[in-house]
Amino acid sequence: MNRSLAFLSVTKSFGKTLALDHFSVEVAEGELVSLLGPSGCGKSTALRVAAGFENPDSGDVMVGESSVLGSPANERGMGLVFQNYSLFPHLNVRENLEFGLRVRRSSAAVRRARVTELLELVRLSGLDDRLPHQLSGGQQQRVALARALAVEPRVLLLDEPLSALDATVRVEVRDEIRRIQRGSGIATLFVTHDQDEALAISDRVCVMRSRRVEQVGTPRAVYRYPATPFVARFVGRVNDLAVVVRGVGIVALRGSTSGFPVPQSGPSSGDARLLLRPEDVRVVGLSDDALARGRVEAVHFGGATTSVDVLLTPSNQTVRSTDATRNVRCEVGEEVGVVFDTERALLTREP
Amino acid sequence: MMSGRKLWWSVLVVVTVFYAIPMVAMTRFAFQRVPVIKLSWSNVFDKWTVAPIGETFADPNFRSSALLSIGLSVATAVLTVLLLVPTMALAHLRSPRVRRWIEVSAVLPFVVPAIALVVGFAGAFRGTAPLFIRNPYGMVPLLVITALPFTHRTIENGLSSIDLRTLVDASRSLGAGWNRTIWTVVAPNIRGSIATATFLAITVVLGEFTIASLLLKNTLPLYLAYAQGQNPQGAFAVGLVLTAISASLIGITNGIGRRSRR
Numbered sequence: 001m002n003r004s005l006a007f008l009s010v011t012k013s014f015g016k017t018l019a020l021d022h023f024s025v026e027v028a029e030g031e032l033v034s035l036l037g038p039s040g041c042g043k044s045t046a047l048r049v050a051a052g053f054e055n056p057d058s059g060d061v062m063v064g065e066s067s068v069l070g071s072p073a074n075e076r077g078m079g080l081v082f083q084n085y086s087l088f089p090h091l092n093v094r095e096n097l098e099f100g101l102r103v104r105r106s107s108a109a110v111r112r113a114r115v116t117e118l119l120e121l122v123r124l125s126g127l128d129d130r131l132p133h134q135l136s137g138g139q140q141q142r143v144a145l146a147r148a149l150a151v152e153p154r155v156l157l158l159d160e161p162l163s164a165l166d167a168t169v170r171v172e173v174r175d176e177i178r179r180i181q182r183g184s185g186i187a188t189l190f191v192t193h194d195q196d197e198a199l200a201i202s203d204r205v206c207v208m209r210s211r212r213v214e215q216v217g218t219p220r221a222v223y224r225y226p227a228t229p230f231v232a233r234f235v236g237r238v239n240d241l242a243v244v245v246r247g248v249g250i251v252a253l254r255g256s257t258s259g260f261p262v263p264q265s266g267p268s269s270g271d272a273r274l275l276l277r278p279e280d281v282r283v284v285g286l287s288d289d290a291l292a293r294g295r296v297e298a299v300h301f302g303g304a305t306t307s308v309d310v311l312l313t314p315s316n317q318t319v320r321s322t323d324a325t326r327n328v329r330c331e332v333g334e335e336v337g338v339v340f341d342t343e344r345a346l347l348t349r350e351p
Numbered sequence: 352m353m354s355g356r357k358l359w360w361s362v363l364v365v366v367t368v369f370y371a372i373p374m375v376a377m378t379r380f381a382f383q384r385v386p387v388i389k390l391s392w393s394n395v396f397d398k399w400t401v402a403p404i405g406e407t408f409a410d411p412n413f414r415s416s417a418l419l420s421i422g423l424s425v426a427t428a429v430l431t432v433l434l435l436v437p438t439m440a441l442a443h444l445r446s447p448r449v450r451r452w453i454e455v456s457a458v459l460p461f462v463v464p465a466i467a468l469v470v471g472f473a474g475a476f477r478g479t480a481p482l483f484i485r486n487p488y489g490m491v492p493l494l495v496i497t498a499l500p501f502t503h504r505t506i507e508n509g510l511s512s513i514d515l516r517t518l519v520d521a522s523r524s525l526g527a528g529w530n531r532t533i534w535t536v537v538a539p540n541i542r543g544s545i546a547t548a549t550f551l552a553i554t555v556v557l558g559e560f561t562i563a564s565l566l567l568k569n570t571l572p573l574y575l576a577y578a579q580g581q582n583p584q585g586a587f588a589v590g591l592v593l594t595a596i597s598a599s600l601i602g603i604t605n606g607i608g609r610r611s612r613r
Contacts, residue, residue, distance in 0.1 A: 074528050075526070076524075077526075082520065084514055084517045086520070087521075088522075099522070100527075104526060144521075147521075151525060151526060157524075
């Protein structure tokens with residue numbers, strides 16, 4: 001029976017340290033929501049509150065229609081996967097998977113069938129008798145996921161399950177988690193500090209900053225339409241340019257005189273920062289109608305994702321572009337022009 | 352000036368000799384049928400026998416005190432594990448302050464002499480719970496306390512060497528209550544420490560004299576002290592056997608420690 005998970009204005013402090021401040025987010029049935037934020041932003045605390053390891057000072061945590069705050073951790077029916085390898089070291093894979101079923105007094109036949117099914121699900125059939133230390137990190141996390149799913153939890157809570165893994169294994173396990181989560185349709189909360197991970201795996205991303213929710217939205221929305229400068233800077237790469245506001249909707253790069261239009265929200269005078277995605281910066285030839293000029297400082301060749309750093313003159317700031325038009329020669333030292341597509345840019349005073 | 356290595360060796364030799372001479376003397380006294388004043392280099396290999404052990408075993412007083420000591424060792428070891436593992440695991444998870452407090456109180460038996468412990472214990476319970484004083488197993492709590500400096504440290508090391516929080520959280524999230532978590536997840540992962548604590552508790556009980564003596568309980572050490580007058584050879588023989596048992600328990604403990612660290 002699948003359910004949704006909701007935090008309603010949850011506040012939690014440890015002694016005098018506030019860990020969560022009126023935190024609200026909802027994970028719908030079958031949805032995967034990431035809690036993304038720098039360390040110390042409260043994302044792990046939120047997960048531990050949901051799991052029942054911490055009690056909130058105020059607010060509520062709902063699964064489906066009912067509050068779970070009254071039940072202890074072992075009666076909440078939530079599947080957990082941890083950052084640290086959490087398999088019971090003294091039990092083999094089969095016994096680890098059976099643990100929750102034994103607690104629920106399932107019969108031996110039921111347990112056997114379920115273990116076979118789970119091992120198939122995480123593609124580790126045949127490893128029943130291995131001890132955790134005989135498995136690779138990726139395999140351990142897959143067993144941990146299977147173990148969490150064994151008891152058919154109402155909600156799945158993943159606490160940075162990939163951060164102890166190597167880069168390639170990380171992507172593999174990430175995709176595995178997504179595939180299994182889609183298949184099972186369990187509401188899933190995925191805590192991470194890695195924005196690539198959050199963008200790749202989530203239905204929605206909840207960006208957190210210092211104990212509060214900063215923005216919740218689809219990965220695309222959070223990336224393309226960041227609600228705050230913090231989100232723009234934290235999610236994905238952003239060009240963070242010093243500008244001088246010339247009037248409502250008009251700015252000029254600091255040290256330059258030629259103004260260009262920007263969205264009208266934000267400060268209307270004085271110094272400000274313009275936040276601009278690399279794909280909104282186009283490198284053009286000098287003859288074109290360039291907004292600014294500069295010299296190519298570095299080319300990061302990555303096939304489809306080649307990016308170019310341009311040192312702007314005279315404002316002496318570097319911008320990165322991932323939209324170097326193919327007909328412009330982009331080699332280090334080359335003089336080029338740059339065009340800004342400022343439709344989705346953010347103008348802010350926040351340094 | 353001696354080099355470090357030479358110094359190291361000479362200290363080792365001196366200490367070994369210091370311990371070995373009485374042990375050898377005891378062994379010869381206990382197991383050679385040669386009058387003690389005639390023991391010398393010339394008769395090192397003469398008239399060895401294990402009969403004194405048999406003679407001691409034949410004494411019903413020995414058998415009752417040995418049984419009592421074994422019973423006390425087992426009871427003390429079991430109570431120690433039942434008390435320490437859950438308490439210390441919870442302290443590790445919940446409160447560093449309580450953990451420090453336990454740590455300090457665990458070394459108190461080093462500071463408070465056993466005699467003070469017994470006098471207090473007897474004074475408090477003689478009037479209120481005389482059965483507790485009369486029954487030899489009433490000593491068990493006192494023995495647990497006496498062994499605490501050793502057993503606490505061992506369990507503490509075990510708990511610190513595992514990722515306790517993650518294991519406990521994982522177990523709880525899978526539906527296990529505290530009891531099940533402690534005994535099926537935490538305990539098996541510190542089994543080396545638990546075995547060591549058990550052996551240490553047994554060793555302490557087998558050698559404990561003051562408490563038993565003051566409470567007038569006939570444990571093995573008391574019997575041995577008494578038997579020194581009656582059957583000195585037998586007393587020393589059994590004393591040596593006890594020493595060998597304790598030494599091998601500690602040896603086994605080391606073996607377990609090494610294996611579980613792998």
